[in-house]
Amino acid sequence: MRQLAEDTGAELAWATTWLHRANAEIGPRVGLPELKVVEFHDETGWKYPAVARYAWERPLAWFDDDFGLHPSRRDEFVHKRRHLTTALIHVDPGTGISVQHLSEARKAFSRNP
Known part of the structure; x- marks a missing residue:
């Protein structure tokens, strides 16, 4: 994960x-340094509004196990992000x-202009 961020210039965040x-x-436990945290207290629409604000006009590769919600x-x-690199990558929590x-994610970032 850290190598991906270093190679692509991506910013890691929770x-x-x-x-x-x-x-x-x-x-x-997974060898990550302290990262920024996307705050989404009391959001409607799950995490999407907060992540949209956080990522704004930047490319995004988002790993999550709950993209099936909402x-x-x-x-x-x-x-809304169709003009930007946006990869929603489903991860099995197990x-x-x-x-x-x-x-x-690397492939998605390689398509970024």
Whole structure:
């Protein structure tokens, strides 16, 4: 993950219901430094509005296990970002992020102008 960010210039951030606890409880276990956290307290539309604000006009590769929630919000999010690189990469929480997931993100970023 860190190599992908370094190679592509991507910024790593958490967009998880763990919020800031992710830096203490998940990051160290998977070898990540402390990352910025996308805040989405009391959001309607799941995480999409907060991630849209955070990513704004930047390319995005987003790894998550819950893209099936709120499909209409997901479709609206992707549609609004259609002019930008936007890769929603589903990750099985039982297996985590794999080399294939990272390859998918790298491929998406390579299409970024």
